[in-house]
Amino acid sequence: MADNKKIQIPRLKLGNQGLEVSKLGFGCMGLTGVYNAPLAEVDGIAILIDAFNKGITFFDTADVYGSHANEVLVGKALKQLPREKVQLATKFGIAGMGPDGMIVKGTPEYVRSCCEGSLNRLDVDYIDLYYQHRVDTSVPIEETIGELKKLVEEGKIKYIGLSEAGPETIRRAHAVHPITAVQMEWSLWTRDIEEEIIPVCRELGIGIVPYSPLGRGFFGGKAIVETLSANSFLVAHPRFKGENLDKNKNIYIRIENLAKKHKCTPAQLALAWVLEQGDDVVPIPGTTKIKNLDDNIGSLTVKLTKEEDLKEIFDAVPIEEVAGDRTYGNMKKATWTFANTPQKDGNV
Template identity: 70%
Template structure:
């Protein structure tokens, strides 16, 4: 394919739709992660700018929007998404939000999964978003002190009450996925997955496919790494990446070599490195729906263009081989505390 930078444009085309899970949830093949609109990788954008990005995404066929009660100061992201939804047809949107992370510091992550907490968070999110129901409600991180059956039992009640339509997990272990799914079908697992974070391929993806659970990769551009800005410029001074192990010191120097390989392959395929990274994730299966985020409409169009980038099996192997996972330097999360709540450590006690 030698179509040059045309792929970076999001000219009108039919955004594909796919099923997540076996319960009936259908979403756009590319979702939009709303977190960055309220800070974390940059300064929060004004509400009107954030709303404009969400509306532009919808106009280009993205209907799957992802937020959380954790994002932004004082729940700013849910409030922002709620305002945007007022200007869009609610029945055509698949709205996802999350609960479970009660606080984060550099040395500690507070995760709560009690039934009472799950219910109160859901009801609070419904108010902030100003909606009658949440399409997909995720357990954001797994509380390792509470049997998953107890949390899921409450979420099942919320489904029966019509407050949520489908249930998701985020960063859950294979055992936790199986046990949760036995209480009520899980429609989607949200988990980090990109060219340089592929640890889910052996243990997580096969379990999801066996049980009929969709996969929603977050950070499909490697926290922006494959967009290249951090390579040629510098990460934003207020960014969570400023101290991220993969973006600092010797690790970053080593990882730059990976970026330049991907940049070269992107030129070969007539797309940008970010498009190549997202498209590689999109090619991992019809049940895979990445949710890249951005604060800029130009970048949004570029991300949407990735849906049109096509690879052969040989192309995919060449791209995968350009990023040997054993060469990636640094842990995938910003801190050791967050790392301890990734899927490998997300087992829960058995019910009494």
């Protein structure tokens, strides 16, 4: 099994605007609940410090995670770390949930108030990478990015990012102020962004930050070799339910068998595949367990050849065999869901 003993986590430039991060990031969302019960604050802080001590310096949170609690926790962890050596990313734009789905806001006034709120909760002077979490279809992207540009000029944020934005939205935003990174779901069983989003990002020199690179824990064995917690939102996720899960288990078994060949865990193999997609790709797996953190770091030692191994892994997960949507319920209504003929403005 690949492990993380004395692993030097590489550093790279995320996008071409100058932001340097660790090749592997840490998604903080789960520390305050979602997949399992929230961690005790002291335990959440401890895992972030451990991640930093092992070479991960790129931490991803959002104002909506834990109803602000996630940013507070991350801020407390930062007090025990050298701030200048941490690349802190947070997000704004999801104002809540309504009967028709996410309530998304992107007005200049809202952008500024969210930034001030995040700076306060994180207790920092600046945010390294500030993402628009979801695109507000009622506000021209130029207005939203225009306000973010002002925040850059004021030194409150250093770099601008987008999450779940379509190709034309990315282009329009980038024309107002350079976009440093685009965060999208990307894993072995969610590859929709490869056709349009990835080429646009690479054309414009924008880094790619895959969230849920382990398929929301699926490739780590969640719902296959583990029992889902009753309070986990995964119990309602289409890919983890009923017949869909029964079908998807076949995919897990294939990856499990390939992992044995590479002498690593299924999670390490799945994450190694994402890591191999390019030097402009920085996945942000999250976890609440040190052993899983170590497992994720160990994926950096899994050696895959471009021609044979990557194709074998790719072929083990035929996208047409993946059962269930990548997201569920009202979440779809505020997410660019990659229909067969996606809207060209990306603001779906």
